[in-house]
Amino acid sequence: MSFSICVAQCTDSLAATMDDQARIMQSIGGVSLAGHSVQGGMALPPPHGHDGTDGDGRKQDIGDILHQIMTITDQSLDEAQAKKHGLNCHRMKPALFSVLCEIKEKTGLSIRGAQEEDPPDPQLMRLDNMLLAEGVAGPEKGGGSAAAAAAAAASGGAADNSIEHSDYRAKLTQIRQIYHTELEKYEQACNEFTTHVMNLLREQSRTRPISPKEIERMVGIIHRKFSSIQMQLKQSTCEAVMILRSRFLDARRKRRNFSKQATEILNEYFYSHLSNPYPSEEAKEELAKKCSITVSQGVGSTITVSQVSNWFGNKRIRYKKNIGKFQEEANLYAAKTAVNAAQAAAAAVQNSQANSPTTPNSGFQMKDEDFQLDSAESKNTLLSNMFTGSSGSFNLPNSGDMFLSMQSLNGDSYQGAQVGANVQSQVGSTNQGQFLSAVLVLPVY
DNA sequence: ATATATGATTATGG
DNA sequence: CCATAATCATATAT
Numbered sequence: 097m098s099f100s101i102c103v104a105q106c107t108d109s110l111a112a113t114m115d116d117q118a119r120i121m122q123s124i125g126g127v128s129l130a131g132h133s134v135q136g137g138m139a140l141p142p143p144h145g146h147d148g149t150d151g152d153g154r155k156q157d158i159g160d161i162l163h164q165i166m167t168i169t170d171q172s173l174d175e176a177q178a179k180k181h182g183l184n185c186h187r188m189k190p191a192l193f194s195v196l197c198e199i200k201e202k203t204g205l206s207i208r209g210a211q212e213e214d215p216p217d218p219q220l221m222r223l224d225n226m227l228l229a230e231g232v233a234g235p236e237k238g239g240g241s242a243a244a245a246a247a248a249a250a251s252g253g254a255a256d257n258s259i260e261h262s263d264y265r266a267k268l269t270q271i272r273q274i275y276h277t278e279l280e281k282y283e284q285a286c287n288e289f290t291t292h293v294m295n296l297l298r299e300q301s302r303t304r305p306i307s308p309k310e311i312e313r314m315v316g317i318i319h320r321k322f323s324s325i326q327m328q329l330k331q332s333t334c335e336a337v338m339i340l341r342s343r344f345l346d347a348r349r350k351r352r353n354f355s356k357q358a359t360e361i362l363n364e365y366f367y368s369h370l371s372n373p374y375p376s377e378e379a380k381e382e383l384a385k386k387c388s389i390t391v392s393q394g395v396g397s398t399i400t401v402s403q404v405s406n407w408f409g410n411k412r413i414r415y416k417k418n419i420g421k422f423q424e425e426a427n428l429y430a431a432k433t434a435v436n437a438a439q440a441a442a443a444a445v446q447n448s449q450a451n452s453p454t455t456p457n458s459g460f461q462m463k464d465e466d467f468q469l470d471s472a473e474s475k476n477t478l479l480s481n482m483f484t485g486s487s488g489s490f491n492l493p494n495s496g497d498m499f500l501s502m503q504s505l506n507g508d509s510y511q512g513a514q515v516g517a518n519v520q521s522q523v524g525s526t527n528q529g530q531f532l533s534a535v536l537v538l539p540v541y
Numbered sequence: 542a543t544a545t546a547t548g549a550t551t552a553t554g555g
Numbered sequence: 556c557c558a559t560a561a562t563c564a565t566a567t568a569t
Contacts, residue, residue: 353548409560
């Protein structure tokens, strides 16, 4: 058939379009639009039988049509619009249209079927779960108000914890807000685009057959596209959260030693309360305050209550684990407190300023009656600690070492001031000497 | 470069 | 929530 042959000669770019038309033309057989000139000057072939007697003229007509089609983009929008309207109004249009629909229905079924409901992407689910777990997705907790509420709630007990985490939380909130904003934006854009496309298709459905299924498919494609964009968003959000988290954890893990002074204060408390090295909450707060005060000159290394707790936890366990290693330290600090106590006592008794060259009592305030009590307690517990190896509730499982070492130092049993006297004759190391001399000062008061 | 010290975190139990 | 014990990871000493 000459028509189809001709059509087959079309350029590749037009082939698909023309193929449809060729089939349509074939299927409508003898029906033609002959005799009805179309607005815009496009003339359709005159009525002809299919006897093939007028092949050349027909070819010429078709050539014209093709030419017009190919140059249609050269025409103005108004012209095209008018032409479209003209076609729409053509009296044969309903018949043509129904045929087109029919064909479409047949061919469309084969187009579809291959791609259908894809299972939920496991990776997407993973991302969703993670975002949910990180609190990025899920119910909005009100951003700033939540942070404020949390801070308020924590201000009593774990204020430091909240402060430590506050900027992490702030950043997380920021990420969440961006995420939600973007998500909403995408959602909106998706909806807008969908309705736009649907309107377009509806508009086009007047001139070309579009089945509801096709629209549905189109919407599906759009949604898939947008959900893939959303997945990218989720992915980048996850990434941001991960980076934030790792940075935060790194920062937290980054260890900075306490200042010498802070360590001294903590050690002093520890060894003066060796029998029960469990500072109360208030005591911890005070220690934290003291430590941060003494170190105030440095960078803002504010030692928090939880840091004090950490310190005591570590200290207890490490002391208990290897008492021998801490002996020197224990003696040192015991001596310090003893000296201070002695000085305090001496000062109190003599009502004068008894300054010792070994320990310029700069860091310690003796005005405070608490401290004096502590000092008194420390003397007692210290002595019993040193010579029994254990005391109070802070029981030491392997206190034998200590006991032995002390025994080697002091073979006698312990009896109050006598101990000091006995030990005095065996002063060996400077630290112990310091301690012992300090102890010997005790009877002064 | 290796060893030790140390602050922080985690797991577990009360 | 607090204590302990183990562990991590870094800081500092050797």
